[in-house]
Amino acid sequence: MQPLTLSKVAMRCGILALILFVVVVIALKFGAVPVSLYGLAKDLIGLLIGRSSEISSEYGMIVREIRLPRIAMGIFVGASLSVAGTSFQALLRNPLADPYVLGVSYGASVGSILALIIEPHIALRPELAAVFTPLGGFLGAILTITVVFLLGRYRGEIENRTLLLSGVIAGMFLSAIIALLITMLPSSSTRGMTVWLMGDLSTPMPPILGWVLRTGFFAGFALIYLTASDLNLLLAGEKEAMHLGVDIRKVRIVVYLAASALTGLAVSVSGSIGYVGLLVPHVMRLIFGTDYRMLLPAAAFGGAIAVVIADTAARTIAVPSELPVGAVTAIVGAPLFIYLLRRRLA
Amino acid sequence: MERGAQDGSRMNADVRLSVEQVSYAYSPNPSQAPIFTLEATSFQVRPGEIVAVLGPNASGKSTVLRLIAGALQPLSGRILLNGAETHLMEPRARAQKIAMVQQESQLLFPAKVWEFVLQGRHPHGKSLRFENSDDVTIATNALRQVGADHLTDRWMDEISGGEKQRVILARALAQQPVLLLLDEPTLHLDIGAQVDFLHTLKKLTAVNRYAVVIVTHELNLAGEYADQVVLMQKGKCLRVGTPASVYQRDLLEQVFQTRLTVEQRVNGRPKVSVLESSE
Numbered sequence: 001m002q003p004l005t006l007s008k009v010a011m012r013c014g015i016l017a018l019i020l021f022v023v024v025v026i027a028l029k030f031g032a033v034p035v036s037l038y039g040l041a042k043d044l045i046g047l048l049i050g051r052s053s054e055i056s057s058e059y060g061m062i063v064r065e066i067r068l069p070r071i072a073m074g075i076f077v078g079a080s081l082s083v084a085g086t087s088f089q090a091l092l093r094n095p096l097a098d099p100y101v102l103g104v105s106y107g108a109s110v111g112s113i114l115a116l117i118i119e120p121h122i123a124l125r126p127e128l129a130a131v132f133t134p135l136g137g138f139l140g141a142i143l144t145i146t147v148v149f150l151l152g153r154y155r156g157e158i159e160n161r162t163l164l165l166s167g168v169i170a171g172m173f174l175s176a177i178i179a180l181l182i183t184m185l186p187s188s189s190t191r192g193m194t195v196w197l198m199g200d201l202s203t204p205m206p207p208i209l210g211w212v213l214r215t216g217f218f219a220g221f222a223l224i225y226l227t228a229s230d231l232n233l234l235l236a237g238e239k240e241a242m243h244l245g246v247d248i249r250k251v252r253i254v255v256y257l258a259a260s261a262l263t264g265l266a267v268s269v270s271g272s273i274g275y276v277g278l279l280v281p282h283v284m285r286l287i288f289g290t291d292y293r294m295l296l297p298a299a300a301f302g303g304a305i306a307v308v309i310a311d312t313a314a315r316t317i318a319v320p321s322e323l324p325v326g327a328v329t330a331i332v333g334a335p336l337f338i339y340l341l342r343r344r345l346a
Numbered sequence: 347m348e349r350g351a352q353d354g355s356r357m358n359a360d361v362r363l364s365v366e367q368v369s370y371a372y373s374p375n376p377s378q379a380p381i382f383t384l385e386a387t388s389f390q391v392r393p394g395e396i397v398a399v400l401g402p403n404a405s406g407k408s409t410v411l412r413l414i415a416g417a418l419q420p421l422s423g424r425i426l427l428n429g430a431e432t433h434l435m436e437p438r439a440r441a442q443k444i445a446m447v448q449q450e451s452q453l454l455f456p457a458k459v460w461e462f463v464l465q466g467r468h469p470h471g472k473s474l475r476f477e478n479s480d481d482v483t484i485a486t487n488a489l490r491q492v493g494a495d496h497l498t499d500r501w502m503d504e505i506s507g508g509e510k511q512r513v514i515l516a517r518a519l520a521q522q523p524v525l526l527l528l529d530e531p532t533l534h535l536d537i538g539a540q541v542d543f544l545h546t547l548k549k550l551t552a553v554n555r556y557a558v559v560i561v562t563h564e565l566n567l568a569g570e571y572a573d574q575v576v577l578m579q580k581g582k583c584l585r586v587g588t589p590a591s592v593y594q595r596d597l598l599e600q601v602f603q604t605r606l607t608v609e610q611r612v613n614g615r616p617k618v619s620v621l622e623s624s625e
Binding site: 236290291 | 450456457521
């Protein structure tokens with residue numbers, strides 16, 4: 001009998017953080033302008049421990065102003081999507097649940113696009129304009145999950161299959177809305193939007209938005225992590241969890257809202273990056289087991305690593321043009337998903 | 347609640363669980379007439395005592411158990427555990443006192459036996475918790491008490507039905523409850539495993555002074571192991587008493603709609619046999 005301890009969790013997270021760091025350094029190196037790996041790592045460590053505030057001047061501008069912010073965005077988007085997927089899987093007791101299956105991502109997309117359409121027509125202060133699109137995405141996500149949640153209820157209780165199907169149908173309906181909105185837009189802006197719908201980290205983010213994304217992630221993650229023991233029991237079954245002292249209603253509401261908020265934030269800054277919320281939790285389960293006290297942080301690191309790698313591939317495979325990162329995750333994710341599904345059945 | 351405790355102690359210092367004139371009505375839709383009603387039911391359970399709730403399907407046995415567990419709110423009457431109404435307790439506080447053994451939902455991901463038993467420690471402590479050495483000691487003891495310590499490192503889905511019921515019982519013991527509720531715990535067990543299970547339960551009840559309520563179809567096992575039985579039919583509580591006093595041939599034939607004989611044995615434990623239909 002060797003129960004999970006806090007120090008075990010911390011140690012494994014340390015290893016994952018190290019892997020993330022290595023991935024970030026490698027991702028920083030790749031790109032049109034060559035950069036030395038050794039110099040990069042040295043400068044980054046110096047930056048992290050506060051010894052120096054400078055990255056070597058030859059490539060400093062490119063690394064600091066272009067690659068690093070984009071990678072930072074990838075880290076938080078990946079971590080948010082992955083943690084949201086992990087949470088939805090416990091709530092619905094379904095390993096196939098993720099922000100896409102539940103339609104939340106599509107809701108966020110519709111909200112973001114609507115905000116993009118409305119924005120030019122209303123006079124906004126610049127600091128508000130910067131967060132207007134993400135706000136739309138966020139509201140879209142929350143609204144969608146509320147509707148799906150209400151549709152998935154049967155006799156006042158959540159019925160998992162009904163909920164999943166409601167999510168799938170809501171997703172289809174919202175995709176149709178997205179197609180409609182795109183055809184109504186002037187053709188000049190649709191190409192950019194199509195790329196964005198497939199997931200895109202290339203659009204630079206205003207600093208305030210970076211702050212919102214980071215703060216939102218840490219707040220959402222903390223809320224969900226506080227229920228990790230409860231989620232372990234929910235996985236064992238609802239009636240069991242209730243008799244073991246879990247306040248099911250409260251846990252549900254907290255985790256639903258927090259996971260939807262994470263999805264809304266991620267989708268509103270990056271568009272739809274599929275399969276991260278579905279596959280990363282699966283792979284992390286294979287490595288670290290099913291205990292949510294370990295799985296949630298592992299999923300956060302895993303999601304960050306996956307999206308940074310995918311985005312690096314997206315911007316280097318077809319140089320000089322760029323692929324949407326969502327296309328990369330889908331091309332890798334779909335076959336991997338089929339493989340895991342077959343493995344489960346076998 | 348304080349008053350309730352005092353009243354209870356004046357009446358009978360020993361009573362741990364008191365079901366007092368409890369009724370319940372279930373309707374899928376508030377505007378419709380209820381499709382199931384439980385009429386006023388009363389009985390008491392003392393520490394170290396096993397009470398079996400018996401009856402055919404849809405007699406209201408499980409409803410009684412869920413009411414006691416605090417999962418349902420009585421329409422009238424009250425259920426007091428050491429003087430406190432069970433459905434008003436906080437979920438965590440309730441789980442520190444009441445443990446439920448029931449048919450398990452299927453596990454979504456594989457779990458080790460020891461992980462499963464440690465779940466019983468969840469109600470004790472904060473919501474986010476890491477188990478400490480005390481929890482491990484308690485879980486180890488629980489497994490030993492049900493005679494399943496050799497299963498500690500096995501996977502839950504590779505042990506037999508009888509072993510699984512023991513592990514589920516061990517998780518309930520790890521909660522260190524004062525009231526143990528069991529919903530058809532021997533349902534899928536062969537007769538040897540049924541007897542083993544109830545024998546263990548009887549022994550633990552005597553040693554740990556649990557108050558035990560068990561819902562079952564097994565007339566003879568209840569007759570053998572229960573101190574009191576509660577006989578139910580169509581939402582009515584017909585009789586409460588010792589097995590010998592409740593197991594009357596006419597009564598059981600009418601309740602279970604079949605012909606049978608009841609043999610009153612010298613140890614005071616009645617034995618029921620179903621007769622072949624004579625036609």
